[in-house]
Structure formats: C-alpha cells, structure tokens
Amino acid sequence: MSLLDYFKTSKTSSASLAKERLQILVAHERVSNNQPMYLPQLQKELLDVIQKYVHVDKDAISVKFEQDGNQETLELNIMLPDDTTKRF
Amino acid sequence: MARIIVVTSGKGGVGKTTTSAAIAMGLAKKGHKTAVIDFDVGLRNLDLIMGCERRVVYDFINVINGEASLNQALIKDKNCNLLYILAASQTRDKDALSQEGVGKVLDDLSKDFKYIICDSPAGIERGAHLAMYFADDAFVVTNPEVSSVRDSDRMLGILSSKSRRAEQNKEPIKEYLLLTRYSPERVKLGEMLSVEDVQEILSLHLLGVVPESKSVLNASNSGIPVILDEKSDAGQAYADIVARYLGENKPHRFIDDKKGFFGKLFGGK
Numbered sequence: 498m499s500l501l502d503y504f505k506t507s508k509t510s511s512a513s514l515a516k517e518r519l520q521i522l523v524a525h526e527r528v529s530n531n532q533p534m535y536l537p538q539l540q541k542e543l544l545d546v547i548q549k550y551v552h553v554d555k556d557a558i559s560v561k562f563e564q565d566g567n568q569e570t571l572e573l574n575i576m577l578p579d580d581t582t583k584r585f
Numbered sequence: 586m587a588r589i590i591v592v593t594s595g596k597g598g599v600g601k602t603t604t605s606a607a608i609a610m611g612l613a614k615k616g617h618k619t620a621v622i623d624f625d626v627g628l629r630n631l632d633l634i635m636g637c638e639r640r641v642v643y644d645f646i647n648v649i650n651g652e653a654s655l656n657q658a659l660i661k662d663k664n665c666n667l668l669y670i671l672a673a674s675q676t677r678d679k680d681a682l683s684q685e686g687v688g689k690v691l692d693d694l695s696k697d698f699k700y701i702i703c704d705s706p707a708g709i710e711r712g713a714h715l716a717m718y719f720a721d722d723a724f725v726v727t728n729p730e731v732s733s734v735r736d737s738d739r740m741l742g743i744l745s746s747k748s749r750r751a752e753q754n755k756e757p758i759k760e761y762l763l764l765t766r767y768s769p770e771r772v773k774l775g776e777m778l779s780v781e782d783v784q785e786i787l788s789l790h791l792l793g794v795v796p797e798s799k800s801v802l803n804a805s806n807s808g809i810p811v812i813l814d815e816k817s818d819a820g821q822a823y824a825d826i827v828a829r830y831l832g833e834n835k836p837h838r839f840i841d842d843k844k845g846f847f848g849k850l851f852g853g854k
Contacts, residue, residue: 510774510775510776511775511776512772512775512776512777512778512779512782513775515730515731515778515782516778516782516785516786518731519731519734519735519778519786520785520786522735523734523735523738523786523787526735526738526739527738527742530739530742531742
C-alpha cells in the first residue's frame, strides 16, 4: 500500500455509502413490490372485524406476506392492549 | 422465429437508445437480419441516432393502424443491408400503441427477422410496458449511480411479473446487465459504484461494461451507431457485448483503470 492509498482509505468513500443505501432500499422495495395487491384491503377489513370485539389501535395489527422459494406465508400479528379493562 | 430483445432501464438518459442502435448494428454486422423498433411514441430519437431521420415516411403507429405496410415503414440502414429501423410516431398520442397491435407487428417481423430489438422509452408507462411485454431477452442498461440502479431493480421486478412469458407461465425473460458510462478511475477513487457493487445489488448476469466515452457523443452527432467506430473504447465494448450475447467467450474489458506513469508511481500495488 502506498502513502497515497493510506489517505484515500482514511474516510468512507461515497461509493460505499451509495452501495449501503441501495442495498437497504432495494431489499425494502423488493418486499413491498412482491406483495399481493389485496394486502392493504385485507389488513383494513381484518382490523374492522377485530375492532368490533377489542379496542385496538390501527397499528396494533400487522399483516406480513413472505415468499421463500415456492412457499408463500401470510403472517397475521395482533397486539392486544395491556389494559384488560379496554376489552369488552 | 425471431428472438425479441428489449433494451430497458426505467431511468432516462442512461443510454438505452445508444445501446439499441449499437446492438442492432452489431447483430446485423454479424450476419443476422435485425430490426430495431423505437417504442418512444411522441419522443422518437432512434432515427436520429441511426442517422435515418430524413427517411422516415411511415412509422410504427401507421403500421399498427393499417395505414402503411411493414415493408413501407421499415427503413433499410445505409451502413448495413441486414438492418432495418421502425421509427416511432412523433405526432401521435402514446395511447395509440395497443397490445394487440404491437403483438401483430412483432409476429409479422418474426417471420422474416432473426433479432428484433425493442428500444424502450424511460419510465414504466404504456410504451415501456409494451416494449418489454413480448420480449425473450432483456438488456437492462444501468449507470453506476444510485437512482439508475434503483430504477433497474424496479424494472427487473416488472420484467419477471408483467411480461407475456410471466403471464403465460413460460420460461422467464433472460435478463442481462449492461453497465454504461462507467469510469474506472472514479471507481478506483471510491467515487463511483463498481461493477461488483452493482452486480451484487441487482444479482444480474453481466453482459458488458461500456466506459464513459467521448465517442458516444461523436457518434450521435453524426448519426452513426457508436459500434461502427471500431477504434473507440465504447465501440469495442459494444462489439464485445454483441459477441458475448451470441455465445462467444470474450473476457471483460474497460473495468480496470489503466494507470499512467504517475498513477503507477503513486498508486502502488
């Protein structure tokens, strides 16, 4: 390594920053682009049904779609409130 | 049966038309009867890059609407008699492109041609959609720059889900990466994403790297596809790309920085 390289590597290059940002962004966008179109509607309707019985916030429910090879999984997660008096 | 190649990118200004013109000329020069179609209705430019802008009488939309025959609309290239250009309409609305119409023209061309190059417009609207819909192969033109890489990734998602091959559950479109406007010096300085970086993010088969080159502007100024400038680095890069696509084994070039005397003195290694 020459003296010049020493100075060059002393700070993070903009290219490696670009790569890092892209990797995060692309991974995120691939997930949301591969999701079925019905997902937001499904989430909304499920929330409506659950709210008939339990007082939950809008963000207390998460619907995740994952694809691993040929296997597709739909994961439904509902956070019930800690305060039991809020339940019917 | 022709092989249909779409040249696409999502982002504009990365070199789709330059690439379409160069690849089409390269394939024709190798002895394959090739047609190149401009899908950018309303903003046609392929005719300028190919140097046939004054010979456009009928265009793609005229053929789709039955106002002209394919033979009337196809423009024979002045440099190679196996190459034909189908210009986009400059005046019509882009809604004039219909899926059935495009499919019919491609079917008719397939009977007579070996390769059909579809020069996609930027974006993911109708023209871009129809340019890739019937494709067998996709050349994804990407610059080593964040917005271009992101748009290419989006385009890859569309290629794998919205094409005819995807809809009919056939073998997917073969996707190739063409990295253009590459500057090895800047990569070495850590100012530009490297080939490896882009490949890692997009996980695509690399067909070739085209270096940033003055010859590209010179070629478009004179309306001669850059591949015919055999002395230029970009011309040679495109010639390599065509050869690789046809199955020849060509080692990649223009990736490493060729250091000058001072570079060697200070660069080490």
